[in-house]
Amino acid sequence: MTTVVTALTHRHEARFVEVVGAAAEVTLVRRCADLPELLSTGAAGVARVAVVSPDLRGLDRDALRHLAGHGVRVAGLAAPEDEDGERRLRQLGVASVLHPDDDAATVAAVLGGLAEATTSRPLGPAAASTGEVEEEPEAPRAPTPVTVVWGPTGAPGRTTVAVTLAATLARAGIRTLLVDLDTWGASVAQLLGLVDEAPGVAAAARASEQGLLDVPGLARLAPEALPRLRVLTGLPRADRWPELRPAAVEDVLRLARGIVDHVVVDTGFALEEDEELSYDTAAPRRNAATLTALEAADRLVVVGAADPVGLQRLVRGVQDLAVRPAPPPTVLVNKVRASAAGPRPERTIREVLGRFAGLEEVRLLPWAPEDCDEAVLTGRALTEVRPRSPLLTQVAALAADLDERCVGAPTAGRHGTRRRARV
The missing domain is CATH 3.40.50.2300 (Response regulator)
Known part of the structure; x- marks a missing residue:
């Protein structure tokens, strides 16, 4: 019955x-x-x-x-x-x-x-x-990959890596969408010099909740910041986090696959679900956007800082991710420098992460404060201001591993970009 x-x-x-x-x-x-x-x-x-x-x-x-x-x-x-x-x-x-x-x-x-x-x-x-259930034919797997960039607390450089990775993919001719799902401190719009008075991700989530969001509608909410790079800006105020519910985030990421050829997601640092325990009934969860993105990810990039505190947090973060429904991580150690990790930082970092986290393969990103400062000051991507930066070289190698279409990407200088509205 x-x-x-x-x-x-x-x-x-x-x-x-x-x-x-x-x-x-x-x-x-x-x-x-x-x-x-x-x-x-x-x-x-x-x-x-x-x-x-x-x-x-x-x-x-x-x-x-x-x-x-x-x-x-x-x-x-x-x-x-x-x-x-x-x-x-x-x-x-x-x-x-x-x-x-x-x-x-x-x-x-x-x-x-x-x-x-x-x-x-x-x-x-x-x-x-x-009266019999008719089996649906199995839908073909969407070819568009979703790459999630995550890292523990302490500003290890999650957003910088996400923005640079997305810009590198776009420079290689791959249509890319960068989604800011950080519910603690969204900053993609500021890094790219975009006006964020009408946050794209909040508008998309609101439309999804009401059943009004489709692929063309999502495309309208994610304008091009660079050639072949669309951006869905994040929340301008951290207290608006209840607007990003799991079902809406899941739907936005699903539709995003229909707009571009690669989706890059910048997330918050927290993975805890403890706030749900303080309610007697179902309630919004601040970290739900990050957790939902991890579940939807095809590729996961984990970013940690190359200092003693940052490495400790990275080890614990990798352990926390091991019990989450997420793909195997590609681990990046950012801001590598001898002043923070000793005279041979690369060797020291690999030994520490191999011993305490069991990580055999770790990518190292060099310390490039002047390059990053210029990009932030001008509100442009690193691919625009410093196309030959050693940091960009390493991110380009990462992009080639994440998407085979990025191999042999052309090098672009400052020409060929267009100006955007500033924050």
Whole structure:
């Protein structure tokens, strides 16, 4: 028996309840008046499937994620002429959409199929008539890789590496999107001299929550900062972190693969989930954006500082990442210099990380304060101001390992770039 709960507007509720009552092996256990009641009912585990209207007040991607977390599959109910409503449901991730004029057999087949499915997926015409779940053909893997740049606390140079890596990929002719998901101190816009009065990532997350975000819409929110380099700027104020919910971040990164050929994500330093424990109910988590990005990553770059404190934090950070759902890390040690690590810093750093973190392969980035200072002062990427910097040479080697299309990238000087709005 398929247990069903509904949260429908009055226009179609009476008709649908009548159809469900006539459907075989389907039981309506509750009719919810609003979204909070639906969420509490879903958390109680009394129903396997929920049916919602596209105009249900407060319905967003995070609410659907909450239901999915309690094992509740979701179907939509929209009139055939309500194309906007059906489109919104599908953009939110509700793949199975019923219509008020569907007969009892069709409703029973769709709801029964969802109850047995592992995800909320649609049923084809054959499955709807037989009541059997129709397996979807496996979707081809998206060719666009997502590279996440992470590092422990202490300003090891995460954002500098992320910006330089993205600019290097773009210089090689690879269409690249740089996404700033740092909820503690976003700074990509400042480093590239971009106006961040209307943060792109917040606007994208807000549109995703409402089921209004698509590939063209995301492209409009991520303007080109350099040729072939789009930027989705971060939060201008750290206290706006609740705007970046996990479901929205996951959707933004999914759509980002359809805009460019490589996505680079700059994240915050914290990996803890402890703040969730201070709430009795589901609540926003400040580090959820970073954790979601790590789960979505195809490649992971970990950045640490080449000083005793930075190396200790790097060792602990690598250990923390080992228990997270993330790809194997490529470890970078930044700001390598003899004054902080001894007369033979490269050898010392490799020995320390090999002994305490078990890292056999470590990349070292040289200390280049003057090059980085000029880039920050002028609000431009390192590829623009110092194309022959030793630091840029090492980042270019990293880019070639992360994306084979970057091998043999052309060298670009200051010409060929364009001016942008300054912060």
